[in-house]
Amino acid sequence: MSGASLSVTGLRVAYGRRAVVEGLDLAPLRPGTLTALVGPNAAGKSTLLRGIAGLVPGTRGAVRLGERDLLAMSIPERARHLAYMPQGLPGGVALTVMETLVGALRATPTALAPNGAAAAAHAVAVLRRLGIEHLAMRTLDRLSGGQRQLVGLAQALAREPAVLMLDEPTSALDLRHQMSVMALVRETVVSRGLVGVVVLHDLGLAARFADRLVALSEGAIQADGTPAETLTPDLLARVYEVEARVERCSQGHLLVLADAPIRGAA
Incomplete structure (x- = not known):
């Protein structure tokens, strides 16, 4: 393991002429921490993950693991530092x-x-x-x-690898396996000092297992911080277009309770 942080600056990820992510910066992702990319459908989560992993041709910007420029590496060389798991x-x-x-x-x-x-x-x-x-x-x-x-x-x-990137690793799993897989991912990231980045739809899983949430909408960052800092009724209204509450259960875990869609939202 490298013990180095992963930094992303000025990232542009496009499919042909259509830019999905434009000029995106991320504060350094530290080793031993798990960051969840969250947001509604078509928010750009998977595209951002693939762009950071160097899997979208023509991606521009800087993705650095310490002093190493990952986007400048060949695919085999990059694979020595970064592992990417697709949705299936x-x-x-x-x-x-x-x-x-x-x-x-x-x-x-x-x-x-x-x-x-x-x-x-x-x-x-x-x-x-x-x-x-x-x-x-x-x-x-x-x-x-x-x-x-x-x-x-x-x-x-x-x-x-030094960087572990997972695109919706729980999407096809039942509840038991969702919990066991996310617990294993977190334990692996923390104990081995990896930089962990995971795309998740389930905000409850993200809040429970991630150290940091990056909320996206239309390819842009809408919030970035701890789960408690990021998951607010205002964020859920702006990004997910729902009236919602954020509460803690009897064991202290954050719960997102969606009450109703916001009327007039697209």
């Missing part, structure tokens, strides 16, 4: 789970997997941490959407 792995792939993990480890060799045997042992350990070692010899095309989501998380965690 593609179906119709006949490779086994083990083959995909070992392949990912061997594609960008690290001290974790200097050879095939070490890569296989490390892959099994990662699957065991996620509780899905029983899927090791199953092919991706025989997995459910939720199982593929967990395998995608395993692939992201396997290389133990």
Whole structure:
């Protein structure tokens, strides 16, 4: 792990001529912390994540991990520092789970997997941490959407990168797995000193597991701070167009209670 912060300045992410994110700056994302990108549909969350990860051609601006310019790196070089998990792995792939993990480890060799045997042992350990070692010899095309989501998380965690970026890792999971996956992501980020960035729709999960929330709307930052600072009735009205309350449950967790859509909102 690098122990370096991730900084984003002047970021422009566009698809063709259509800019989704323009001139965006983020205060440094510190190692050992988890930041959640939240906002309504089409707010630019996934686009921002992909732009930071260098996955959108033509992205402009600076994304630095300490002194390293991630956007200036080749894809294999960047993969040594940053792991990105998409919203879901593609179906119709006949490779086994083990083959995909070992392949990912061997594609960008690290001290974790200097050879095939070490890569296989490390892959099994990662699957065991996620509780899905029983899927090791199953092919991706025989997995459910939720199982593929967990395998995608395993692939992201396997290389133990300095930056871990996850796009809606809980979207296909049931309630139990949502909680267990987010607990594991947070524990991994904190204990290993990673910079963690996750796109989440569920504000309750974001408030419970993230140290910092960045609320987006139309590709621009509307609020940035701790969950308590960010999740306010005013923010929910402006960004989500709902009348809502933010309260704490008996265990002290923040709850967002939406009462009604704001009349006249688009």
